[in-house]
Amino acid sequence: MYEHSSTHPADTTTPTDQTARTTRRRPPFRRTVWRRVLPTVAAAGIGVTGFAGLAHGSDVGSATTGGQSAATTERAHSVRPAAAADFPTWGTRWVVHATADTGSPAVGMINKTAPGQDRITADYQVDTGRKVCEGSSCSTFMAHLTGPVSGFLSVVAVDIAQDRLPDVPVQGGGQPQPQPGGSRGEMLNRAATWLTANNGAQVPYSQAKVWKDGYRQDCSGYVSMALGLPTPGTNTVGLATDRGITRPISLDELKPGDLLIDASGDNNTRHVVIFEKWNDDAHTSYTAYEQRGDHGTDHRTLTYGLPGGDAEFKPYRPVTFGD
Known part of the structure; x- marks a missing residue:
């Protein structure tokens, strides 16, 4: 067997x-609800990305959806664009990860209210095939940031109406x-x-x-x-x-x-x-x-x-x- x-x-x-042995459009109430929740999350010291998803597949107390483990990694052979595009952020305490996996170690934090962190720059994005959700907004994409922190951030943290960054190359495409x-x-x-x-x-x-x-x-x-x-x-x-x-x-x-x-x-x-x-x-x-x-x-x-x-x-x- x-x-x-x-x-x-x-x-x-x-x-x-x-x-x-899941193209998302945020409903009007979405940011209002989460802007109320986020200070509480921040006060508790919990990263928003971690708040969204649990490990899945476990037989004991598990959730089969969410974004703890976006299944991918940065590939050395990928050709990256020379320039990066910038986008506005929303919310506070978004964890930037070492790889395109929300279960990977944190390498920094994005906080819209902090100086210089109301926008991020990204040179490519990865379709991990696994959703990260915050309220009614979901995305399978992780953006590779070049600033203000280098690492990977869920596209849900970006203040756009799509589930992916517009005009930013997708690395590899599909399943990693x-x-x-x-x-x-x-x-x-x-x-x-x-x-x-x-x-x-x-x-x-x-x-x-x-x-x-x-x-x-x-x-x-x-x-x-x-x-x-x-x-x-x-x-x-x-x-x-x-x-x-x-x-x-x-x-x-x-x-x-x-x-x-x-x-x-x-x-x-x-x-x-x-x-x-x-x-x-x-x-x-x-x-x-x-x-x-x-x-x-x-x-x-x-x-x-x-x-x-x-x-x-x-x-x-x-x-x-x-x-």
Whole structure:
């Protein structure tokens, strides 16, 4: 069910115990409502972008829409325009992110009432395929800012009537494609692309098929894609044993982008998931990206490898992170 096997490439048997396993025009009232809400949000120290969306796909307390994880990253090969266009902003405490992913680290803040921050300049925008919403206004686009802060900002923060910046080039267009190497955040961005790559839906699971990007549609093909390994991807055993790809670590060492792997048994029992974050201080569960049978790409709460969970799963660190 879970991973490709060189000896059983088309086996799609499923173990029964593992099968559980949106052009916007702002209405007249929109700014009035949010200008009243924003001071409260600011006072609470909460970024507006974070206020809008929650992580999606989790089985426990999750929301399946919103903008926590816009699934993309800046691509080095992109040709950027020489000049940037400027646009007015609205509201306060808009988080500017390191990548076109509202789950990526903050690199600054845009506040319309602050000196020099009533306008932004942007040289390109990215269609992430995943909506960020504030009230009734939504956009899937993230703008790459050149000022007053460098980074990525949701187009919802810009005081325009469209869901994208007019006359600003769209980088790549459509769904972002994964690129090899990079940081932990970039790996998670690539993992998130498969959540909506199938015309807004998750990539379906298959041990025999490959997706449009050339990667096998099982768990290890998915992780190979996220890591930027050669297509169609290695298998689960290779992810666990090839020291050019991973090394063993302890559970306490887990960081975003690390892996939990069950490399025992056969292609119907072996599995691998991508660790994103702990869900509590006691480390009783975590949120992970996963390509699973009878569902496809998922982003949910798991306990694989934890006390009381499936003990066959062991933690590993991709060596590409360099730590």
